Amino acid sequence: xxxxxxxxxxxxxxxxxxxxxxxxxxxxxxxxxxxxxxxxxxxxxxxxxxxxxxxxxxxxxxxxxxxxxxxxxxxxxxxxxxxxxxxxxxxxxxxxxxxxxxxxxxxxxxxxxxx
Amino acid sequence: xxxxxxxxxxxxxxxxxxxxxxxxxxxxxxxxxxxxxxxxxxxxxxxxxxxxxxxxxxxxxxxxxxxxxxxxxxxxxxxxxxxxxxxxxxxxxxxxxxxxxxxxxxxxxxxx
Numbered sequence: 727x728x729x730x731x732x733x734x735x736x737x738x739x740x741x742x743x744x745x746x747x748x749x750x751x752x753x754x755x756x757x758x759x760x761x762x763x764x765x766x767x768x769x770x771x772x773x774x775x776x777x778x779x780x781x782x783x784x785x786x787x788x789x790x791x792x793x794x795x796x797x798x799x800x801x802x803x804x805x806x807x808x809x810x811x812x813x814x815x816x817x818x819x820x821x822x823x824x825x826x827x828x829x830x831x832x833x834x835x836x837x838x839x840x841x
Numbered sequence: 842x843x844x845x846x847x848x849x850x851x852x853x854x855x856x857x858x859x860x861x862x863x864x865x866x867x868x869x870x871x872x873x874x875x876x877x878x879x880x881x882x883x884x885x886x887x888x889x890x891x892x893x894x895x896x897x898x899x900x901x902x903x904x905x906x907x908x909x910x911x912x913x914x915x916x917x918x919x920x921x922x923x924x925x926x927x928x929x930x931x932x933x934x935x936x937x938x939x940x941x942x943x944x945x946x947x948x949x950x951x952x953x
Binding site: 831 | 845872874883884886889891896897932934936938939941942943944945946947
C-alpha cells in the first residue's frame with residue numbers, strides 16, 4: 727500500500743540556519759503531496775502542497791518540489807526562525823481509487839529552532 | 842469563520858469508564874475523519890465518513906471503539922470501556938471533496 731517515509735527527528739537548528747526535512751513516498755500513479763505543520767498544543771494545518779510532477783509548493787518561506795523520478799518531496803527553508811519550531815508531517819493522497827479522499831501521513835519530524 | 846470544533850479539549854478518566862469525544866466539522870464539508878496521535882504510533886486514521894456514512898473503519902483498534910455521525914454537523918467517537926493504552930490525542934478533521942483537510946485542536950485523553 728501507499729506509504730510516506732520522512733527523516734527521523736528531532737532536528738535542532740540555530741536561528742537563520744538552512745532547513746531540509748527529507749520525505750520520500752511509495753504510491754502508484756501520481757498522488758498529491760502535502761506538508762502539514764503542527765504547532766505545540768494545536769491540530770495540524772496545511773503548509774503547502776503539490777499535485778503533479780515538478781510542481782513546487784511554497785508558503786511562509788517554505789518550499790518543496792514534487793520529484794517523480796526520486797519519489798521525493800523534501801521540505802526546505804532558507805532561514806528558519808524560532809517561530810518555525812513545530813512538528814512537520816509529509817503526507818500523500820492517491821490520485822484515484824477508493825482511498826483517494828484520505829491522507830497517508832509520515833511519522834512527523836520535530837523541529838526546534840534556538841535563538 | 843469557525844474551524845473544526847472538538848470537545849472536550851482535555852479528558853481525564855479512570856480505566857473502565859465510558860468516554861465520548863465530540864466533533865463539529867466545518868459547515869459544508871462532506872468528509873469527516875477521526876485520527877489518534879501517540880508518540881509510539883504517530884498519527885493513525887481511525888475512521889472516516891462521507892455524507893454521514895462510515896466509509897472505512899479499518900483503523901478502529903477494537904470493538905471498544907465506535908463512531909457515529911448522526912447528521913452533517915456532529916460526530917462522536919466513543920470508547921467503552923476505556924483502558925490506559927487509549928491515552929492519546931484524538932483529532933477530528935473535515936474536508937470538502939478532495940480539497941484541503943482541516944484539523945480540529947484535538948482532545949487530549951488520559952486514562953488512569
